[in-house]
Amino acid sequence: MFMRDVIIMWRNTRMVVLTAVVAAVYAAILIPFKIALPLIPGFTEIRPASVIPIICSLMFGPAAAWGAAFGNLIGDFFGTLTLGSIFGFFGNFLYGLIPYKLWRAFFRSGNIATLSARYFLAALISCVACGAFIGWGVHLLGLLPFSVIGNIIVINNFLVSILLGPILLPGLYRVVRQLGLIYTDVLGEEEVGRYSAIGGILIIIGATGALVLGNLLAIGIYEMKFLQIQKGAIVTGQSGLGMALLPFILLLIIGCFIT
Numbered sequence: 001m002f003m004r005d006v007i008i009m010w011r012n013t014r015m016v017v018l019t020a021v022v023a024a025v026y027a028a029i030l031i032p033f034k035i036a037l038p039l040i041p042g043f044t045e046i047r048p049a050s051v052i053p054i055i056c057s058l059m060f061g062p063a064a065a066w067g068a069a070f071g072n073l074i075g076d077f078f079g080t081l082t083l084g085s086i087f088g089f090f091g092n093f094l095y096g097l098i099p100y101k102l103w104r105a106f107f108r109s110g111n112i113a114t115l116s117a118r119y120f121l122a123a124l125i126s127c128v129a130c131g132a133f134i135g136w137g138v139h140l141l142g143l144l145p146f147s148v149i150g151n152i153i154v155i156n157n158f159l160v161s162i163l164l165g166p167i168l169l170p171g172l173y174r175v176v177r178q179l180g181l182i183y184t185d186v187l188g189e190e191e192v193g194r195y196s197a198i199g200g201i202l203i204i205i206g207a208t209g210a211l212v213l214g215n216l217l218a219i220g221i222y223e224m225k226f227l228q229i230q231k232g233a234i235v236t237g238q239s240g241l242g243m244a245l246l247p248f249i250l251l252l253i254i255g256c257f258i259t
Helices: 004-011 013-036 048-060 062-076 084-106 117-140 146-178 183-187 196-219 238-258
Strands: 038-040
Touching: 004 013, 004 062, 004 183, 013 048, 013 062, 013 183, 048 062, 048 084, 048 117, 048 146, 062 084, 084 117, 084 196, 084 238, 117 146, 117 196, 117 238, 146 196, 196 238
Parallel strands: none
Antiparallel strands: none
């Protein structure tokens, strides 16, 4: 069953507790910055908390995905709750899901506690996926242009992840490993499916494709006249951009399901 671990984890008390812990920590760090240091009032802010879903994903697996989703939603109640919060919920779910999915698909033999280019790749793709998905949804709703919110999320999340992740992850991972709370210890080692690598590739293509195409349309380098997307019209072309990016968004989601 695809994404089986995301569902069966709710039967495990420790995973449910870890989900609550991730959500609480994520929200607790998000909330003060939503109030004090907004980047776009009502939508996003400087987010040192962005490192939490990445490092927790590599330690707690699916618990980090659910924790990031619920933690972000809780944070939105303190100043950034809009219809866009629906996409924020699922975008942050992907943000906490993709790091461990990519690690399991491509880097299974690697030592997570020893940071390398593998960590930076997993962090980058996760940030791109989160930014592209939320940017797509918020633009589709007509709240903000894709090129504004999508790029801010990607840059904000990635900078925090590469600055704080290498400091926090090695020590935390060793402690969590000693406590027996690494998700593979809690849920049991799951065999990597035959399509996991393909799923990982689809995640990468879907995330990067959506971000690149969205920006090309936004700055007018590329036009899609059959969707009524022309130069200078992208800020108001909500449905056109939504349709243009939909194939990449679907690739991203399918990749997550089969990885």
